[in-house]
Amino acid sequence: MVNFQGSPPYDWEDLLEILRLLRSPEGCPWDREQTHESIRRNFLEETYEALEAIDADDPAHICEELGDVLLQVGFHAIMEEERGRLDPADVVHGVCQKLLFRHPHVFGALEAKDGEQALVNWEVQKKAEKGHKTTADSLEAVSAYLPALWRAEKISKKSNQVGFCWDSILGGLDKLEEEVGELREAILEGKDPQGPHGAYEELGDVLFMAARIAQMQGLDPEQALHDACGKFNSRFRTVETLAGDTDLTTLSEQALVELWQQAKEQS
Numbered sequence: 001m002v003n004f005q006g007s008p009p010y011d012w013e014d015l016l017e018i019l020r021l022l023r024s025p026e027g028c029p030w031d032r033e034q035t036h037e038s039i040r041r042n043f044l045e046e047t048y049e050a051l052e053a054i055d056a057d058d059p060a061h062i063c064e065e066l067g068d069v070l071l072q073v074g075f076h077a078i079m080e081e082e083r084g085r086l087d088p089a090d091v092v093h094g095v096c097q098k099l100l101f102r103h104p105h106v107f108g109a110l111e112a113k114d115g116e117q118a119l120v121n122w123e124v125q126k127k128a129e130k131g132h133k134t135t136a137d138s139l140e141a142v143s144a145y146l147p148a149l150w151r152a153e154k155i156s157k158k159s160n161q162v163g164f165c166w167d168s169i170l171g172g173l174d175k176l177e178e179e180v181g182e183l184r185e186a187i188l189e190g191k192d193p194q195g196p197h198g199a200y201e202e203l204g205d206v207l208f209m210a211a212r213i214a215q216m217q218g219l220d221p222e223q224a225l226h227d228a229c230g231k232f233n234s235r236f237r238t239v240e241t242l243a244g245d246t247d248l249t250t251l252s253e254q255a256l257v258e259l260w261q262q263a264k265e266q267s
Contacts, residue, residue: 002021002026002027004018004021006018012074012092015070016077016088019031019074019078020078034075034079036076039072039075039076042072043069046065046068050062050065050066050068050069077091101125101129102121102122102125102126102129103121103125123161135158135162135164139155139159147222148207149214149221149222149225150222152211152212152215152221153211153220156211165212169217172209172213175212176209179202179205179206182202183199183203183205183206185202186202187199231267235263235264238262239256239259239260242259243259
C-alpha cells in the first residue's frame with residue numbers, strides 16, 4: 001500500500017503528490033502507462049463536460065467537472081516533470097505572470113474605461129509577448145486545433161480589427177451568396193470534388209464566410225451550429241412520429257419535404 005501523507009482539505013500540491021504516487025512503480029499500472037498522446041482525448045472530453053455543467057448551471061456538477069479538468073492539467077504537468085522539462089509550479093507561475101503582464105490597466109499605468117478597452121490592452125500586450133509584428137503573425141497564431149468554426153471566427157475578428165472587412169453586413173452576405181454560387185457551379189459542372197475549385201475547396205469557402213458573418217453579427221458560429229443540430233434532431237423525431245409505421249425510405253422526396261414542413265410548423 002502506498003502511503004499518502006496529505007489530509008483534507010486537499011490542495012494543488014496534494015493533487016500533484018497523488019499523481020506522482022499513481023505514476024510510481026508501486027502505483028496504478030494504468031496511470032503509469034499513460035502519455036500526453038494517450039490521454040489527449042480525455043482532456044478534450046473533460047473540458048466539454050465542464051462546459052456542459054456550466055450551461056446547466058449546476059454548481060455541484062461544475063465543481064466536479066472543473067476538478068476533472070484540473071486533474072488533466074496536473075497529469076500533463078507531472079509527465080513533463082518526469083521528463084525533467086518543467087516543474088509543475090512553472091505552470092502556475094507562468095499563468096500568473098501572463099495575467100499580470102496582460103492587465104496593465106490593473107497592475108500598471110494604463111487605463112481601461114470599459115471591457116472593450118481592456119480587451120484592446122490585452123491584445124496589445126499579447127502581441128508584444130508573442131513577438132507578433134504583423135496581423136498575419138496574429139492570424140497564423142490562432143490555434144489550428146480549435147473547432148474550425150471558432151478558428152474562422154477568431155481569424156475574421158483579428159483581420160477585421162485592421163479594417164479588412166465590409167462596410168456593412170450586406171457586403172458579407174453578398175460574398176456568402178457568391179461562394180454558394182461557386183459551390184453550386186463546382187457540383188453542377190462535375191469538377192473533381194478534391195481538385196482545384198472543387199466542392200471540397202468551395203464548401204470550405206462557404207463555411208468560412210458563414211463564420212465571418214457570424215463574427216460580424218457578434219454571434220458564436222459553433223454554438224449556432226450546435227443549436228441547429230438540436231433543432232434538426234427535434235424536427236426529425238417529429239417527422240418519424242408523423243410518418244407513423246411508414247418506412248421513411250419508401251417515401252418520395254416530395255412526401256418527405258411535406259412531412260418536414262409539417263414538423264417545422266409544429267416547432
